[in-house]
Amino acid sequence: MKTSHLSLAALLVSIVSVAGCSDRHSSSRKNAENTPATASAPRADEWLGKWTGPEGTFLELAGGHGKYDVTVQNLDGPRKFEGRYADGGIExxxxxxxxxxxxxxxAETGMKWLVGKKNCLTVRTGEGYCRD
Incomplete structure (x- = not known):
């Protein structure tokens, strides 16, 4: 009787150990999948280059892999910012x-000049840029 209890206890310890290792592996894999360089940054990397807005405005993105140089040209002139991948976009x-x-x-840019365009980036409502 003692032998079967010990065997059962050893079996339970083995199952818990294997399950624990499995959880750690899957959780680290999930974390790796959510990092900018492996999962979502490549989509933002597709946005690199120049996007045009109305009246000579533009947005230009350079860099990649989760770190971006953002240039915004508005009516006051160009300004440069450091961008980073966040929340499915570039922050x-x-x-x-x-x-x-x-x-x-x-239409989602909120700018009447860009309605009908399909491939756009929006910073905020009323500030958008598209590629024709």
């Missing part, structure tokens, strides 16, 4: 405000 700080560049269509 940067402008004048104390956290901005996120995200993929949209022209």
């Amino acid at each position: 940067f700080d402008r004048d104390g405000t956290r901005e996120i560049i995200r993929a949209t269509d022209g």
